[in-house]
Amino acid sequence: MQDAHNHLQDPRFDGIREDLIATMLTHGVSRCVVNGTSPEDWPQVAQLAELYPELVIPSFGLHPWKTPSPNWQQQLTSYLDTIPHACIGECGLDRWIKGYDIELQREVFTTQLDLASQRNLPLSIHCLKAWGLLIEILESRPLPQRGFLLHSYSGSAELIPHLAELGAYFSFSGYFLHQRKKNVRDAFKSVPPDRLLIETDAPDMLPPESCIDHPLEMELNHPANISKIHDKASAILELSSVPKNFQRFFESGF
Numbered sequence: 001m002q003d004a005h006n007h008l009q010d011p012r013f014d015g016i017r018e019d020l021i022a023t024m025l026t027h028g029v030s031r032c033v034v035n036g037t038s039p040e041d042w043p044q045v046a047q048l049a050e051l052y053p054e055l056v057i058p059s060f061g062l063h064p065w066k067t068p069s070p071n072w073q074q075q076l077t078s079y080l081d082t083i084p085h086a087c088i089g090e091c092g093l094d095r096w097i098k099g100y101d102i103e104l105q106r107e108v109f110t111t112q113l114d115l116a117s118q119r120n121l122p123l124s125i126h127c128l129k130a131w132g133l134l135i136e137i138l139e140s141r142p143l144p145q146r147g148f149l150l151h152s153y154s155g156s157a158e159l160i161p162h163l164a165e166l167g168a169y170f171s172f173s174g175y176f177l178h179q180r181k182k183n184v185r186d187a188f189k190s191v192p193p194d195r196l197l198i199e200t201d202a203p204d205m206l207p208p209e210s211c212i213d214h215p216l217e218m219e220l221n222h223p224a225n226i227s228k229i230h231d232k233a234s235a236i237l238e239l240s241s242v243p244k245n246f247q248r249f250f251e252s253g254f
């Protein structure tokens, strides 16, 4: 079982991380992509990849909620130079968060998109309420040959064919199993089966109680919940290509 997107380095997991990883390993989680969000947590992501090379695929990115530090680009490039199978993300655009600066977000995102395109690296994109701008950017720049991932895709069904044409993969989060997320579940039925992935986004995006195998305090989402998320999602989506999709997108061509 592969998890296309989590944040195992998150400080909310401090003190329980080793237990979480032991549980992941004994419950069939074979691979997970651990997404950094700013230069501050990149060292932890790199360390996890070094400690658990079989399990962790490291990803380094500057999240749209984070303020860019002056030398973030050089730092990112140096992580990508030293860790050849590293991915880029989490990065993206967000008009949902209070006080956003969309021009700054655009600049920071396009820098990461361009890097992913130049090196043909897997790119994990976060997009909330900024679909028009995202599509405008994707249409106007070179894109990674392997495509790109729209993690926890929450856009409309109508956008899916065009995004897929541009190279998008779409990952389904356990959070979408909440009853009120029916529109998102319906939209996912339009995702081509060879572009579908699944994710926890742990410690965030807690699934409904019936989809939690591994409860944690403080409403944290356990990364080993991916198995139950897969079982529940397979009742509504055709998931048989997901393992191949994961390998093709995250693990091929290095």
Ligand SMILES: [Zn+2]
Pocket: 005, 006, 007, 035, 090, 201
């Ligand atoms: Zn995330």
